[in-house]
Amino acid sequence: MLDQLKEAGHGCPMTTAWQSWIHLENLSAYHDVPFATQENGFAGLDTELAFNGPVQVQHIAQMGEWAQEGKFVYAGRRNEGGANFRAGECALFTESSAGYAGIKAEAEFDFEVRPLPYWEGVDGAPQNTIIGGASLWVMEGHEDDEYQGVAEFLNFLSSPEIQAKWHQDTGYLPITSAAAEATREAGFYDENPGTDVAVQQMTANEPTANSKGLRLGSFDQIRGIIDEELEAVWSGDKSAEEALNSAVERGNQLLRRFESASR
Amino acid sequence: MEKRVTFQGVLLPLLLVLPQIVVTAVFFFYPAGQAIWQSLFIPDPFGLSMRFVGLGNFEFLLSDPYYRASFVTTAIFSSLVTVVSMGVALYLAVLADRLIKGSGTYRTLLIWPYAVAPAVAGVLWLFMFNTRVGVVTWYLGLLGYDWNHVLNEGEAMGLVVVASAWGRISYNFLFFLAGLQAIPKSVIEAAAIDGARFWTRFRTIVFPLLSPTTFFLLVVNVVYAFFETFGVIHTITSGGPQQATTILVYKVFADGFVGQDLGSSAAQSVILLVVVSVLTVIQFKYIERRVHY
Numbered sequence: 001m002l003d004q005l006k007e008a009g010h011g012c013p014m015t016t017a018w019q020s021w022i023h024l025e026n027l028s029a030y031h032d033v034p035f036a037t038q039e040n041g042f043a044g045l046d047t048e049l050a051f052n053g054p055v056q057v058q059h060i061a062q063m064g065e066w067a068q069e070g071k072f073v074y075a076g077r078r079n080e081g082g083a084n085f086r087a088g089e090c091a092l093f094t095e096s097s098a099g100y101a102g103i104k105a106e107a108e109f110d111f112e113v114r115p116l117p118y119w120e121g122v123d124g125a126p127q128n129t130i131i132g133g134a135s136l137w138v139m140e141g142h143e144d145d146e147y148q149g150v151a152e153f154l155n156f157l158s159s160p161e162i163q164a165k166w167h168q169d170t171g172y173l174p175i176t177s178a179a180a181e182a183t184r185e186a187g188f189y190d191e192n193p194g195t196d197v198a199v200q201q202m203t204a205n206e207p208t209a210n211s212k213g214l215r216l217g218s219f220d221q222i223r224g225i226i227d228e229e230l231e232a233v234w235s236g237d238k239s240a241e242e243a244l245n246s247a248v249e250r251g252n253q254l255l256r257r258f259e260s261a262s263r
Numbered sequence: 264m265e266k267r268v269t270f271q272g273v274l275l276p277l278l279l280v281l282p283q284i285v286v287t288a289v290f291f292f293y294p295a296g297q298a299i300w301q302s303l304f305i306p307d308p309f310g311l312s313m314r315f316v317g318l319g320n321f322e323f324l325l326s327d328p329y330y331r332a333s334f335v336t337t338a339i340f341s342s343l344v345t346v347v348s349m350g351v352a353l354y355l356a357v358l359a360d361r362l363i364k365g366s367g368t369y370r371t372l373l374i375w376p377y378a379v380a381p382a383v384a385g386v387l388w389l390f391m392f393n394t395r396v397g398v399v400t401w402y403l404g405l406l407g408y409d410w411n412h413v414l415n416e417g418e419a420m421g422l423v424v425v426a427s428a429w430g431r432i433s434y435n436f437l438f439f440l441a442g443l444q445a446i447p448k449s450v451i452e453a454a455a456i457d458g459a460r461f462w463t464r465f466r467t468i469v470f471p472l473l474s475p476t477t478f479f480l481l482v483v484n485v486v487y488a489f490f491e492t493f494g495v496i497h498t499i500t501s502g503g504p505q506q507a508t509t510i511l512v513y514k515v516f517a518d519g520f521v522g523q524d525l526g527s528s529a530a531q532s533v534i535l536l537v538v539v540s541v542l543t544v545i546q547f548k549y550i551e552r553r554v555h556y
Contacts, residue, residue: 012395075394076413077501084395139309217308221522224502231504235414250329257323261305261314261526 113194
């Protein structure tokens with residue numbers, strides 16, 4: 001597909017948003033390989049990064065090759081690629097389902113939503129994908145009636161109607177089955193084909209230790225390190241293996257620092 | 264002999280400088296003290312507890328080759344921003360100073376960009392140079408040049424330098440223009456009568472007489488480039504590609520406010536503070552000697 005687009009003279013066969021999240025974190029979960037030891041950090045703070053395994057190295061090496069050949073066009077660390085896709089410049093785009101609303105609103109062409117591709121021949125693929133990571137936190141140390149208010153707010157936010165509306169308007173995943181069911185019953189998925197792809201691929205299988213999510217300290221900085229190292233691959237300065245090894249090594253230093261701070 | 268006007272007593276002078284002392288204490292000494300204090304701890308991400316590590320944060324930073332490399336990046340970035348913004352401003356000021364008609368309009372237009380916040384300036388330049396939909400990128404493409412600052416380190420540096428220097432040109436322009444207009448016309452006319460051409464006059468009379476302004480701007484611009492440019496970096500490159508535009512102050516911002524590692528961020532601010540203080544001392548010691556007041 002990318003070959004055909006390139007041969008046809010296409011300037012941007014493929015681009016992506018959130019490269020670390022899609023092409024390393026989800027890649028690992030989807031192929032049921034660890035992103036980090038200790039069940040991706042859930043089992044302990046003494047976790048170490050493990051995304052320099054053969055599956056990840058092979059994938060990043062392939063992407064790097066595509067980047068050199070002009071088949072994969074890197075647009076930036078955040079979701080910059082979205083502008084290129086919505087403008088009709090890029091043919092394929094890997095993005096969070098949360099990008100759906102923007103594409104739907106701006107794209108002046110027909111598009112389809114497909115599940116994330118996976119490599120054949122990897123045992124267990126496709127497993128399931130994982131969420132991006134934004135979450136709400138409630139801190140201790142407030143008055144009881146304040147927590148009453150917090151509870152009411154969280155109840156409101158997670159109620160089926162609000163979640164269903166949120167899910168349908170934005171493309172974000174519904175956080176409860178009731179909201180997903182309400183969306184299905186309302187006929188939303190039939191009217192908007194593709195909007196249930198993200199739900200399906202995330203709930204396709206019972207999650208394993210490799211695919212139930214990530215819990216890593218300083219992860220925002222680690223993503224920054226991953227961005228830097230991946231850029232070295234896309235520009236051809238480093239091989240996939242060198243870059244991922246270096247990202248693991250640099251990230252582990254931050255994990256150790258976090259571990260010592262959290263004792 | 265210089266004739267000094269002095270106030271009697273201690274109370275009145277103290278009262279008069281009090282507001283400045285209060286402002287400095289609240290907005291400089293207090294936060295700087297806090298930064299030094301925090302730099303000795305590693306707090307947990309929610310700031311609920313802190314663990315004393317002594318100089319551990321500094322050790323962690325200075326043993327990191329990527330952090331050390333960012334000193335070089337910062338030096339290159341700051342020199343370029345200072346030279347570009349001051350050079351262009353001086354050139355424009357010299358031209359505007361010679362104008363007889365319409366100088367007010369030119370001046371107003373040249374001063375405008377100063378009102379644009381760094382982050383907004385960053386977004387403006389990013390739009391123009393966006394690798395696929397940017398106007399400038401498109402024209403460069405017509406000329407056969409493939410602009411790609413998301414992967415090309417030199418281009419990324421160039422873009423953040425231009426975006427940072429742009430707003431600064433206005434500020435420098437104002438000071439240079441005022442400086443130029445304060446130079447007595449009689450001196451310049453005397454040189455002109457002696458047969459000195461414009462650039463000779465500029466080199467031998469105008470530039471030396473302008474040196475107090477130039478020196479002041481040099482100090483202020485270096486401080487600007489070191490401290491106030493993270494908005495531009497954040498909006499345009501986030502420090503990339505790889506680490507090509509990760510300057511010290513951007514790392515302070517990214518580690519502290521995005522990564523919530525306040526211990527490391529505080530230690531970085533302290534290091535930055537020391538670097539800039541040393542630079543300023545050097546400037547006053549060695550460059551100020553060549554300034555004619």
